[in-house]
Amino acid sequence: MRASDRAYALLRDEILEWQLAPGTILGEVEQSTRLGISRTPLREALARLTADGLVETQAGRGLVVADASIDSVAELFEVRLPLEQEAAALAARRRNPHVFEQLRREMADATTLLADPRRHAYYELVRRFDEAMDDAVQNTYLVTALRGLRTHLARIRRLAHDNPARLSAAASEHLLIIDAIIAGDESLARSATAVHLHQSLRNILDTAQAPSTDRTA
Amino acid sequence: MRASDRAYALLRDEILEWQLAPGTILGEVEQSTRLGISRTPLREALARLTADGLVETQAGRGLVVADASIDSVAELFEVRLPLEQEAAALAARRRNPHVFEQLRREMADATTLLADPRRHAYYELVRRFDEAMDDAVQNTYLVTALRGLRTHLARIRRLAHDNPARLSAAASEHLLIIDAIIAGDESLARSATAVHLHQSLRNILDTAQAPSTDRTA
């Protein structure tokens, strides 16, 4: 693997996991030294992160980790809703039923996966669901747009907390979306997606650490 | 201006204007020599173009200009419709009326602008309309997604042809969208956007050079 790829993946992870806080200055010399590579591949990594919107050029200070707060989650969902709805509708139209029937079986068993306190298997299942959607949609522009949103969502999600009850409910919502896709019911796919995103947003806002003002622990 | 910026802007223009055909191999040495810069800034430009989706890595051949054909325009509009609709609705909700009232006056005069056979002023007006929308929407994620789509649309548009009749009709459609935004009518903004995109797509498909099969001149 290329050094620039490793640098990109590492910095991306660190930003998404808030190990690099918003506003952190990303000096080329400092970061390349830290990662044990030269400035050339590091610059390439920073360029990609900038294109992703995870890094911004702040006048005078050079590149900094892009700002992010719970306030932007509403903005994010404003775009996510129409895109995920369209994706679900297109998936319902073009899906391979077998793929989603398999996912349906696994999602119906989600309770089992949620027994694990780390919930690794559950998140992996959701990831495979997203992947199956991307594949079924057969629209590279849509998938590209959704990927960008998911990146930012992953970062902001870290400010909120999942609990087993919410994840169990989310699994049920996913199940309905999958049913709609299998049935080829575009209208239901849109509605079920709207429901899921609504509940997801509510959970994030309800469990979020307070924005701007310090939380009173 | 940085050399990498110039290289990016130039290559981007050449790709959008089909001076660099899809599949063209972009060798680093060849291109950096042609543009009179070293490989370092050229690589940065190519990285940005890759992020834009205008350049792809083709296994074995390195970087090539991304494929594009009239076939992908349907895909493009599948994403464009929900995004532009949401943008129009948000703009109707958050707009500054004065900005759009000014645009309305100019758009109502579009016939005058269309007298110029190069239609420079007309395209400039449409560009300012898009800009006003982006500003009114107040959602960076949505604007980013739309910008990406517009880039690809600009490239594919070159395969079709505008005529004065179509542009005049398009101006009327824009006018209705602007009216809806000024009135704060989100529903009408969505519908008027759907109408405009439908007609726009139809025009592109009707006037497009034949896809895949050679046109019989």
Added chain:
DNA sequence: TATCGCCATACTGTATACACATCCCTGAGT
């Protein structure tokens, strides 16, 4: 004659050196 293997070449990926701009700190003058 066809296929396999080897060698030369070309190109990408990385490191490093250099040029230029900018910002901050210090010192002197008002």
Added chain:
DNA sequence: ACTCAGGGATGTGTATACAGTATGGCGATA
């Protein structure tokens, strides 16, 4: 004491050199 100018240091942008890898051609052998 405050301000402005100069200089040093730090950092980005670009060029170039070097290393490693992959590819294409050519030759030899079956």
